[in-house]
Amino acid sequence: MTEEVKSSIINSYKINGKEKTDVSADNNSCATDTHEDNKITRHLIEKNGFAKCGIIYVADGSPRIAYEKQII
Numbered sequence: 681m682t683e684e685v686k687s688s689i690i691n692s693y694k695i696n697g698k699e700k701t702d703v704s705a706d707n708n709s710c711a712t713d714t715h716e717d718n719k720i721t722r723h724l725i726e727k728n729g730f731a732k733c734g735i736i737y738v739a740d741g742s743p744r745i746a747y748e749k750q751i752i
Contacts, residue, residue, distance in 0.1 A: 708751055709748055709749070710748070711733075711746065711749075712746075712747050713745060713746045714747075715744055722745065725747050726747075729749050730748060730749040732747055733748045
């Protein structure tokens, strides 16, 4: 993502067994990431128009595939 592009990060997590999602709204880009072995999620992300844009490393040092989708 470039500095000129406002971006959105979608974070999904579970609290007490219920999944929560955070989204920031004032943007023209959306980004997410997933583990390389998560084939179902990778398929759904790519099927919905997200492009691979690199590898990121989370707090524990494990790699994640990063995706971004431009939205209008």
